[in-house]
Amino acid sequence: MKGQIVFITDGSPSAETAGETAIAFAIAMKLPIKAVFILEESWRNLLGDEWMSAAATRSKFFHWLEDGLRNHWQVVLSEFSRLGQAHNVEVATDIRVGKTEQVIIELTEEAATALLVLPNPHATAPAAAAGLRFNVNRLTKKVKCPILLGAR
Numbered sequence: 001m002k003g004q005i006v007f008i009t010d011g012s013p014s015a016e017t018a019g020e021t022a023i024a025f026a027i028a029m030k031l032p033i034k035a036v037f038i039l040e041e042s043w044r045n046l047l048g049d050e051w052m053s054a055a056a057t058r059s060k061f062f063h064w065l066e067d068g069l070r071n072h073w074q075v076v077l078s079e080f081s082r083l084g085q086a087h088n089v090e091v092a093t094d095i096r097v098g099k100t101e102q103v104i105i106e107l108t109e110e111a112a113t114a115l116l117v118l119p120n121p122h123a124t125a126p127a128a129a130a131g132l133r134f135n136v137n138r139l140t141k142k143v144k145c146p147i148l149l150g151a152r
Helices: 013-029 041-047 055-086 101-111 136-142
Strands: 004-009 035-040 090-098 113-118 147-149
Touching: 004 013, 004 055, 004 136, 013 035, 013 055, 013 113, 013 147, 035 055, 035 101, 041 136, 055 090, 090 101, 101 136, 113 136, 136 147
Parallel strands: 004 035, 004 113, 035 090, 113 147
Antiparallel strands: none
């Protein structure tokens, strides 16, 4: 089989389980994995209450949030890379900013994709806290490769 396995992660327990499954498939199919952390672009449109009415306060808050997100995705992707290396699986990592479903579709179209592995969108926090939301029904109509969902 040709192509790659695209693995979307948010660091949730569902994503960790899905990642382990992606590695098992990569070993069996002898394919590399592209692990991607998606930052939903809508987080930048957060509106604050009165405590964030000042531009300086808003700016400080967004810098704090960006730093927290950056640290989170760096840890998540580096841990997954180490797991892949431990199993002799080639792992490339990436971070994308955009609308989650659109980014997923684009990723599967950019390069030949044999399998798309996703965390379960109905999993409990921290997936909900990370904001990774997508409609599986819409994805199945637009993504041409098989899709595997992580456990709840």
